[in-house]
Amino acid sequence: MKKFIGFVKKEFFHIYRDKRSLFILFGMPIAQILLFGFAITNEINHVDIAILDQSNDVTTKEIINNIAASKHFNIVDVLQDETAIETVFKKGKIKAVLQFENMFAKNITKEAQANVQILTDATDPNMANTISNYITSILKKQQQDINNGAFTPYQIIPQSRMVYNAELKSVYMFVPGVMTVILMLVSAMMTSISITREKEQGTMEILLVSPLKPYQVIAGKVFPYIFLSVINAMAIVLLSIFVFKxxxxxxxxxLALESVLFIITSLVLGILISTIAATQQTAMMISLMGLMLPTILLSGFIFPISSMPLPLQAISNIIPAKWFIVIVKGIMLKGIGLGFLLKETLILLAMTLIYLGISVKKYKIRLE
Known part of the structure; x- marks a missing residue:
């Protein structure tokens, strides 16, 4: 029995000395529960919306103030005419536009009803439907306040219209997101084990004595996978068009150019992981655990980023998938071009250059 107890103590000390085991045992569960707890939510908060008030009377101003006071919405733009609606939707920041009809207050008092149109960006149908329900709830509360003590019941009639996805097909949301996740994980995993494989197989010495410079080795590692990942992207797009409609x-x-840029970003990120990790197993674990969860949870693929705490919103900005999903939805569903997607494109390009620079630097350190 003493031998068994001594053996158990030895195992405890072994785990205590192994910092990676302690991180897996305690660090990862804590990080995951915090990530899931804050990121996974069906609520929407602080969603950016715009107002088109064609009446501009006391009643509409009161409704707008009530919406602005809600934690669910931020009124970030006041439009002057209907022609501006399409432009603000194409920019991607505005998720809904609330349009009041002309002579809103007069129509309520004289005709006992007035119309409000709720236009939502339905590239994310779940979010669009939730936004419409929240605004409708606020309008009903306003209607009850107006009718308090009134002899004739007044009605505020909300009319919802889903822009870019009138039928609220969920596949319109999932296809761009799944395309992003597949390209990110497959591309990063393929390259993450490339340099670590050289180390484990003992062929790193050949690279050490070769006349190739670090950037040439990294480019040589990435180039074949670009071709293979492009084939993957083509297959995904064709399936999206002909199978999922x-x-x-x-x-x-x-779309092809942006996909190639994102593929290169993912491949270079995999190379960066490869230069840091000591073994293929470690590289694979970092690729799966370090990329899959943030890509799914913090990219806006399933859960709205605006509803997350500010620290998670800040972290989401360094996730390449977030920007590529905006690009794919913009091209496929909104039909917009580089003029509206220049910021996202430049961010992906900057990430690629940063990852590449760090990879070259790490590779140099390991050569010494």
Whole structure:
């Protein structure tokens, strides 16, 4: 029995000395429960909306103030005419536009009803439906306040219209997100084990004595996978169009260029992981655990980023998938071009250059 107790103590000390085991045992569960707890929510908070008030009377101003006071919405723009609605939706920041009809207050008092149109960006149908329900709830509360003590019941009639996805097909949301997740994980995993494989197989010495410079080795590692990942992207797009009937309202050529840029970003990120990790197993674990969860939870693929705490919103900005999902939805569903997607494109390009620079630097350190 003493031998068994001594053996158990030895195992406890072994785990205590192994910092990676302690991190897996305690660090990862805590990080995951915090991530899931804050990121996974069906509520929406602080969603950016715009107002088009064609009446501009006391009643509409009161409704707008009630909406602004809600934690669910941020009124970030006041539109002057209907022609501005399409532009603000294409920019991607505004998720809904609330349009009041002309002579809103007069129509309530004289005709006992007035109309409000709720236009939502339905590229994310779940979020669009939730936004519509929240605004409708606020309008009903306003209607009850107006009718308090009134002899004739007044009605505020909300009319919802879903922009870019009138039928609220969930596949319009999932196809761009799944395309992003597949390209990110497959591309990163393929390259993450490339340099670690050289170390484990003992062929790193050949690279050490070769005349190739670090950036040439990294480019050589990445180039074959670009071709293979492009084939993956083509297959995903073709399945999206012909099987799931997702439209491509924008330029296929522009979509191809953006996909290649995202593939290169993911491949270089995999190379970065490969230069840091000591073994293929470690590289694979970092690729799966370090990329899969943030890509799914913090990219806006399933859960709205605006509803997350500010620290998670800040972290989401360094996730390449977030920006590529905006690009794919913009091209496929909204039909917009580089003029509206320049910021996202430049961010992906900057990430690629940063990852590449760090990879080259790490590779140099390991050569010494």
């Amino acid at each position: 997702v439209p491509v309202n924008g330029s296929l050529f522009f």
